[in-house]
Amino acid sequence: MSALLEVSGISKSFDGFKAINNLSFSINAAELRAVIGPNGAGKTTFMDIVTGKTRPDTGEVLWGATSKSLLKLSEAQIAREGIGRKFQRPTVFEDQSVADNLVMALKADRSPFAVLGWRPTAASRDRVSELATEVGLANQLSRPAGELSHGQKQWLEIGMLLASDPRLLLVDEPAAGMTLAEREQTTTLLCRLAETRAVVVVEHDMDFVRRLNCKVTVLHQGSVLAEGSLDHVTRNPDVIDVYLGR
Numbered sequence: 001m002s003a004l005l006e007v008s009g010i011s012k013s014f015d016g017f018k019a020i021n022n023l024s025f026s027i028n029a030a031e032l033r034a035v036i037g038p039n040g041a042g043k044t045t046f047m048d049i050v051t052g053k054t055r056p057d058t059g060e061v062l063w064g065a066t067s068k069s070l071l072k073l074s075e076a077q078i079a080r081e082g083i084g085r086k087f088q089r090p091t092v093f094e095d096q097s098v099a100d101n102l103v104m105a106l107k108a109d110r111s112p113f114a115v116l117g118w119r120p121t122a123a124s125r126d127r128v129s130e131l132a133t134e135v136g137l138a139n140q141l142s143r144p145a146g147e148l149s150h151g152q153k154q155w156l157e158i159g160m161l162l163a164s165d166p167r168l169l170l171v172d173e174p175a176a177g178m179t180l181a182e183r184e185q186t187t188t189l190l191c192r193l194a195e196t197r198a199v200v201v202v203e204h205d206m207d208f209v210r211r212l213n214c215k216v217t218v219l220h221q222g223s224v225l226a227e228g229s230l231d232h233v234t235r236n237p238d239v240i241d242v243y244l245g246r
């Protein structure tokens with residue numbers, strides 16, 4: 001299978017400190033991948049580079065079948081290429097209903113000119129209920145988002161990202177602050193989403209990573225320390241030394 005995203009030999013220093021050090025790895029088109037590693041390993045910086053927030057000093061970030069360089073694109077252009085990012089804290093509009101949050105996400109997906117004349121249509125209403133169903137919020141559409149549980153807010157934000165039908169979803173610590181039931185539902189959701197797109201999950205919670213049952217990339221000091229199944233990487237003495245054994 002050819003790669004959807006290929007990060008090749010990227011490095012990034014902040015004030016002389018190498019946060020990312022000759023990092024290379026790739027993600028396939030319909031793949032669930034967990035990225036783990038100790039604090040400061042470079043996980044956030046990796047996502048910042050892929051989404052165009054941070055520019056690497058060296059290396060390449062290649063995207064899609066044509067291996068287009070993402071480094072020449074702005075953050076907005078990268079988002080339009082189909083890369084969505086879910087930050088750790090949910091950022092939904094608390095006073096607005098679940099449906100209105102999803103409508104806003106649909107609007108935001110349109111070009112600025114289209115938005116000027118945008119009106120809700122039957123098709124957009126259908127899409128909103130489709131998105132709500134996909135993230136398990138079909139029976140919450142009229143509720144203000146502020147009344148949702150923490151987990152439900154996270155799902156709503158994932159639904160908002162799905163409005164633009166991303167081909168790659170970067171998800172930062174989705175399990176943090178969730179109840180056990182919410183974690184289980186989140187696992188199911190992420191696994192299902194990864195059937196039709198690439199989903200990269202940055203996570204510290206090993207139980208959650210185990211449930212994802214996917215390939216794991218371990219970062220350390222800005223490079224790949226180990227890669228493979230969770231069992232494979234957790235048996236690696238270097239991984240035990242720098243991460244698990246602490």
Ligand SMILES: Nc1ncnc2c1ncn2[C@@H]1O[C@H](COP(=O)(O)OP(=O)(O)OP(=O)(O)O)[C@@H](O)[C@H]1O
Nearest residue numbers: 014015018019037038039040041042043044045046
């Ligand atoms: N804008 C910045 N300026 C200076 N140093 C930075 C900046 N961004 C990241 N760093 C440093 O780069 C290193 C990697 O940080 P990064 O946030 O990518 O790690 P992480 O793996 O996401 O860690 P955590 O698990 O704690 O979120 C850290 O030492 C951090 O202090």
